[in-house]
Amino acid sequence: MSATNPPPQRAAPRLAYFPVTFFAVVMGLAGLALATHRVELLLGSGSFASTGLIGLTALVFCIIAVLFVLKCLRHPAEMRAEWNHPVRIAFFPAITIGALLIAAGVLPASEPLARAIWIPAAIAHLVVTLGVVSAWISHRTFEQAHLTPAWFIPAVGNVLVPVAGVQLGYLEVSWFFFSVGMLFWVVFLTLVFNRLIFHNPLPERLLPTLVILIAPPSAGFVAWYQINGGEIDAVARLLYYCGLMFVLITLTQVGKLLRLPFAMSWWAYSFPVAAFTIASSLFAEKTGHGFQQVVMVVSYVVLLGVIALLVLKTAGAIRRDEICQPEG
Template identity: 35%
Template sequence: MKEKLKYFPITAFAIIMGLAGLSIVFAKFYHMQWLPKIFYEVLLFTSFVLFLGISFLYGLKAVKHFEQVKIDFNHRIRINFFSAFSISILLLSIAFMNFWPFLSMVFWWTGTIVHTLFMMYTIAYWIQNNIEIKFMNPAWFIPIVGNMLIPIAGVEYMPKAFSFFYFALGLFFWMILFTIFLNRAIFHNQLPQKFVPTLFILIAPPAIGFISYIRIMQSWDTFAVFLLFIAYFFVALLLVLHKSFEKLEFFISWWAFTFPLMAITIASVVAFQITHENIYKYLSFFFITIAIATISFVAWKTIGKIRKGEICVNED
């Protein structure tokens, strides 16, 4: 048990990203009167309880195996997943926004402060270390995506200028990192099998950026449509690349591609709310079906890995 705790993965917070994201999807579908409220409430508190459990286990690891946490925090890949912790808090803030506003505000302030610290440290780490291009993968987008999540609930708790700062920061680094990733994908070695599912993260920045922009500006304009359609493009691109996902060995990093599916689902619902064009409604139902199927499959695979004792192991 001690050995398992030592290697408890920071990537486990990607599970909360997926489940909390799905609870927000259920909340949107409830508000549209497309689903009963029970789905939202059950998953909301399931996500919250799992978040507390994973946080407790990683906190216990920090107490008993602090040197291993330091190794994680200075690892060229795992460092990006520390932001999954702060993003989980921000997602719970959004999920609780209408159910329990005070708790939502507490989560938002906590998530914003913690994410800002992780984001600044991660960017400093990128600058101060000579990281080879082969280690660049879509997981690098995780610290950036969190910036675009902050305005979604943040417009309720702070002036819009505060939210726009984080939106601008996320947009700026998304464009830079995507350029680097495209260079790495085209002109260098293929992604390791373990990180192929993280390609789904490419959907998240424009999808969340669209939602965030709508929350800040309250405007269906050219830039909003640009962000939404770029997100749809990445969905289409991943469908074309479907053969890359065949016969992959399961890793807990697979949870990284569940959250972007929730983001594009919510973006489609928001687009329908604004335009009332049925195409977005149909896309919303299409994406939620894919999202539920994906979450169910990844959860089943994760449970299987836990039973076999293959989760908390040395990944180096």
């Protein structure tokens, strides 16, 4: 009987399909915590909410990191396939970006703890960035269709290093990462717009990555604000208003984005909105301009709504057993 009816092939364990893109959840939650801290400072209401949020973010990061490490140990072939994936490779720096954001969130409460997180995270981010760039320029074949705004993620990570690095006293290191991040932003901005304008549209499940366009100039503004001693100069204005323009461009696509079926890539909505909220808060605080104050309030309300929607959608997807599935 066994000769004529071979046993069915066992499906791979669910852990084998645990994607690196889950670290985008950490980026979103950390961004919410940092934006909340800025709102608390403006209101003078203490830091209870932001402290709780950064603690929750650290817990989520640890859970996701443990599961991802287990995947790497038990299913190395699947991990290598993810590294070789033309889109998912860009999400590997999200691991270290999450740690850098947690360090920035911890800094107001504990400088030694922030330093203990920031130093290994910055070193690891450099290593991961070099690995990703090496893969990009190696003999591996990439096609134009593989290029998406997700490729900005390594660049965004570099410009986030100064957010806590300057306050921790690592000014020259911060300058290095900021310079590298801005260089890659300009390069990939050109490549991505060439792909969006002159080639086939992004697949539906990757359309949420369009929101990532907001992140580099917004995060760059925050980093430059730190490096420049908290001054709003011409460079700061250039970065902030570039971020604002990408917000307006994104708004023209909202109808299309809302009609998409939920996927974990929706978490790409969260951090860029948080970065722009923080940038608007710093701009408003320093200049006293009412326009940026209004933008900051609106952005923060939108951020809260986006995070709430993502949490509900993710919980629903978990209940329906729709995540950690092999790609069709």
